């Protein structure tokens with residue numbers, strides 16, 4: 114195996130690292146984990162920036178996290194893996210975000226691209242970071258062995274120390290770090306077996322809770338560079354419209370406004386501060402040429418989508434002969450489901466800072482896809498990607514919004530910086546909430562139709578589903594990987610792989626092209642496929658006269674899916690009556706869904722008032738995500754996913770009229786409030802399987818579980834999101 | 845120039861009178877712990893205390909705060925704030941964390957007037973503070989925990 118070259122002080126300084134010389138390790142494990150990149154090739158740049166771990170003389174261990182912390186806890190979960198194998202106390206762990214690097218910090222599950230999404234951070238890192246930790250530990254042991262002239266077999270580690278028990282000698286990792294960096298890197302390291310885990314599966318506090326409770330946590334909107342100016346952008350009135358003319362005099366007359374520039378994305382007002390920029394933007398008089406724009410109206414779009422449900426689409430899956438089996442079925446059911454466009458609405462509106470330099474450009478952002486943002490910036494500036502340095506900051510929520518293959522807000526900010534190069538100022542592009550709600554890149558609007566048949570015994574024999582909605586991946590860098598034979602797998606995931614054993618299954622897709630930009634939104638296709646399939650299964654159970662839980666139980670073959678179903682049902686007391694409450698109709702509903710290789714079942718309990726308004730009182734959630742590296746954070750993600758799913762189910766819809774988005778802020782795009790938050794109980798299935806994601810899988814089962822509970826309470830099926838409570842009025 | 849007292853320190857800020865206090869804090873004074881979420885008093889991310897009472901800084905013109913005492917998350921002190929921050933850390937309330945300055949400022953105002961709030965009291969006091977990560981269940985638990993700490 115290759116030698117690790119002693120990192121020089123110069124090399125660290127070159128990479129902007131200020132901590133002292135220490136042990137730096139780098140690994141590159143492509144999918145499959147066989148090949149290992151040579152650490153520290155060449156001599157001029159021996160380590161930088163190849164690193165996941167840095168050990169300083171003061172014994173602190175810095176874990177370099179290549180994924181974006183956007184609330185899901187990567188800055189806690191990923192260091193846990195290192196702490197485990199390196200055997201270092203939690204309070205010595207520090208976290209640093211990695212610079213953008215498609216080779217070194219790529220998402221192993223995505224290919225040569227750095228990014229956070231698809232609930233992949235833990236699945237990607239479980240082996241990679243443990244191996245990094247174990248290798249570092251082996252080299253620290255080797256260093257001590259060399260110092261003390263003893264055999265490595267006689268040495269052990271404990272809480273950041275190497276011990277030689279026979280002689281009582283010991284040395285801290287910090288003391289050994291410099292020497293360890295000169296030791297050969299072992300070709301193979303043994304990883305701990307799960308029964309020896311001291312950190313994984315235990316409760317460890319988030320590394321960022323304190324900073325996030327005292328106002329010191331730094332988000333992209335908090336960056337303050339010397340001389341920085343704030344930019345707000347006036348964007349087209351409808352998606353795809355072009356600037357016809359703009360009068361800028363009034364805007365330029367606003368105190369604090371420094372410049373008004375046209376950029377490909379619109380007209381930017383640059384000012385000393387947000388408020389001046391906002392007033393300047395309000396003062397612009399702009400005429401847009403809407404002739405090439407998407408003058409979409411949701412009502413017409415809905416009619417067109419519903420019409421497409423009657424036409425054959427592209428076949429996503431076909432087993433047996435669903436049409437014939439349906440024709441011969443003893444009982445037939447059909448239903449239509451509707452889903453609106455949804456905005457991500459992260460609490461922190463989009464923002465980033467761009468500073469042009471002679472050497473290239475630096476960007477401060479809470480980026481979910483650093484290397485594509487890097488490439489976009491480079492292209493606009495006509496420089497090489499490696500000349501674009503990205504500082505990844507905490508993101509105030511994202512839910513997919515900052516993983517835009519089009520890098521929209523980054524491109525805007527870089528364009529503004531380019532157009533104002535003569536100001537020599539860092540440009541802080543800020544979005545308002547209105548910009549966010551109206552800015553597109555929505556969860557696509559969808560309609561589904563499902564028809565199914567039962568035999569005389571109430572067993573489902575045919576399932577026919579047709580989906581209509583825009584493709585997210587088409588036309589992006591992800592098209593090659595995600596679109597096969599015209600089927601965007603993110604449109605049909607959760608439907609084409611229906612978990613129920615039905616002999617004749619047929620799924621078709623229409624992917625109409627529209628000018629409304631769409632994007633992945635926390636749990637992507639599962640946001641709609643779990644809803645339609647889990648409600649329709651409930652409908653089939655009712656038609657068969659069977660209990661919805663028992664009906665699912667017999668039709669699901671996957672043991673882990675059945676495992677969470679059973680756990681949620683048991684913990685919820687399925688089959689026992691709900692305590693009655695005066696003046697309300699109560700009901701319990703269940704739903705189960707696999708997404709991102711994790712399995713989640715949820716039971717919702719609702720109380721419905723005579724006017725149809727209702728509360729979700731309690732949600733019992735069971736999750737199987739393999740080894741729960743940090744069980745409390747798994748619970749946190751389930752709680753959050755349930756709240757996120759409920760927000761959409763109760764409130765959220767983006768609609769358009771003549772191309773204009775009708776909503777603009779939280780008064781007409783409401784989010785879940787604390788008074789609407791149910792009591793959530795999360796139960797984790799013990800598992801020895803490799804960990805899978807938890808950021809998204811809590812979302813999909815929530816809305817169907819609530820809809821099924823509402824049916825149990827009222828006998829009414831709500832198949833459209835957000836729910837229309839007027840339909841639940843009692844007589 | 846408009847005089848305001850921020851976290852106990854008299855400041856004089858160069859801003860037009862209509863400038864929302866939020867942007868004076870964030871842009872003129874560099875106090876970025878107070879967050880922008882909506883700009884129309886819908887989300888509570890910008891919650892600060894004006895003479896001890898919670899206000900939405902995004903809808904409070906700086907002129908309305910002239911000469912008055914403003915407390916932001918950076919300067920928030922006292923038993924309630926300390927107890928809340930400890931409880932927030934203990935229960936790992938934050939996810940993305942962006943809303944949490946505002947949550948704590950609203951919760952501190954609640955505890956100042958109600959040492960033993962019920963779930964319903966908490967829901968009422970914090971209903972104006974959105975959390976897109978839906979950390980609401982832990983917020984409730986942490987407010988209870990802080991209240992217990994304060995009662996000793």
Ligand code: FES
Pocket residue numbers: 879880881882883884885886887888889890891900901902903
């Ligand atoms: S930013 Fe002030 S309430 Fe939202």
Ligand code: FES
Pocket residue numbers: 184460509510938939940941942943944974975976977978979
């Ligand atoms: S923690 Fe993310 S918005 Fe509240």
